[in-house]
Amino acid sequence: MPSDQSTWLVSVPQDGDSEGLLQELLPKLTSQAKLSSGNISSLGIPSFKTGTLDSLVGISEDLPKQEAYFTATVAKTVDTLRNLLNNDPAKLSQHILIDERAIDDYLFHNWRWNESRYNVQKSLRDLIDTLNREIVSIDGTMKAKLNNYNLVKGSLTQMQRKQMGNLSTRSLGDVVSSKDFIEDSEYLETVLVAVPRNLTKEWNASYERLTQMVVPRSSKLIKSDDEFSLFGVVIFKRVHDEFIQKCRDHKFIVRDFVYSEEEIEKQKEDHENANKTEKELWTELLRISRTNFSEAFQILVHLKVVRLFVESVLRYGLPANYAGLIVKPDSKSTKKVFHVLQSQFAYLRPRSNPSQNKRKQGGDEEYVGEYSSLMEQEFFDFVLFEIPWIV
Numbered sequence: 001m002p003s004d005q006s007t008w009l010v011s012v013p014q015d016g017d018s019e020g021l022l023q024e025l026l027p028k029l030t031s032q033a034k035l036s037s038g039n040i041s042s043l044g045i046p047s048f049k050t051g052t053l054d055s056l057v058g059i060s061e062d063l064p065k066q067e068a069y070f071t072a073t074v075a076k077t078v079d080t081l082r083n084l085l086n087n088d089p090a091k092l093s094q095h096i097l098i099d100e101r102a103i104d105d106y107l108f109h110n111w112r113w114n115e116s117r118y119n120v121q122k123s124l125r126d127l128i129d130t131l132n133r134e135i136v137s138i139d140g141t142m143k144a145k146l147n148n149y150n151l152v153k154g155s156l157t158q159m160q161r162k163q164m165g166n167l168s169t170r171s172l173g174d175v176v177s178s179k180d181f182i183e184d185s186e187y188l189e190t191v192l193v194a195v196p197r198n199l200t201k202e203w204n205a206s207y208e209r210l211t212q213m214v215v216p217r218s219s220k221l222i223k224s225d226d227e228f229s230l231f232g233v234v235i236f237k238r239v240h241d242e243f244i245q246k247c248r249d250h251k252f253i254v255r256d257f258v259y260s261e262e263e264i265e266k267q268k269e270d271h272e273n274a275n276k277t278e279k280e281l282w283t284e285l286l287r288i289s290r291t292n293f294s295e296a297f298q299i300l301v302h303l304k305v306v307r308l309f310v311e312s313v314l315r316y317g318l319p320a321n322y323a324g325l326i327v328k329p330d331s332k333s334t335k336k337v338f339h340v341l342q343s344q345f346a347y348l349r350p351r352s353n354p355s356q357n358k359r360k361q362g363g364d365e366e367y368v369g370e371y372s373s374l375m376e377q378e379f380f381d382f383v384l385f386e387i388p389w390i391v
Helices: 018-032 053-084 089-093 103-108 124-164 197-209 237-249 261-316 334-344 346-352 354-360 365-370
Strands: 006-013 040-044 188-196 220-224 228-236 253-255 322-327 383-388
Touching: 006 040, 006 261, 018 040, 018 322, 018 334, 040 103, 053 089, 053 124, 053 261, 103 261, 124 261, 188 197, 188 237, 197 228, 228 237, 237 253, 261 322, 261 383, 334 346
Parallel strands: none
Antiparallel strands: 006 322, 006 383, 040 322, 188 228, 188 253, 220 228
């Protein structure tokens, strides 16, 4: 049973014209399965060069792996867009477009094989190789651009994290100023101490006696947050290490900070540059992801059509002339739509399960073994492959 979260591509031998098939099916699907008329359309399947049976079987065995890779590339591109847009469905729908058209509009409004890019006079293997090269190029570009953006984004996040923590961990460049420090003194220095709010009274009562050579009444409150108060205190340089140890014993946190206007200015400049670069790369990645989604999805659909053709030839044989349909059932109508299709194409049943037919005919066991992978597939009375719903 095909998924109720996908659009179905269907192929059957073309006994008449594809428009006649659509007109015959449309009233049944709309009345019996309650399917909207806009959710079914004909699908033009080109008459590709079939080649030999062995080459078709080889292609058929390769296509599922390639199809999985193509699908994963499309999905990763969508995930990139989703992350860039903060998982906003409304914004995402504005970028999940095929040449500026909605996906359903692309699929259901006169879909045609892109002959200008993929010449059907080429062999199937050449066409698949062309599609594969294009999707590999898209995947490589996306990985490179995404890695570049993530590096800059990670650096910026790290900078922002330093500015957003409490006073025991955050960057102090925008908290302190030159007037909070004793500068150019041979013997004295200002030490910054983050004191838990519940220990503020203890600090005020004890800091002068933590070690010798602490300048009396030199403690100065610089800033407070919900968890800590930041004090500056003047000590003699010679007791620096001892003072730090005594502070640790009392759960006071000495900040390792040396005031430098040049360094503070550099940090501000680095942050501004990182923020500017992140915005530029975000815009570029959004643009490329949007373009590459459109390209990758079209490549995926073309590969699906190739697979539809290959499986149709292996199932129904020559002449390679097949009628295609695109069907999009909703979750409530999936079973009914499938039942209508099964009823419509029941006449194909004798040709639709080669493994059963082979056993009935008492076929060669070696032949069965050679093509066993094909015979293990789930077979319906018609060829069907799915395009998973993107959003």
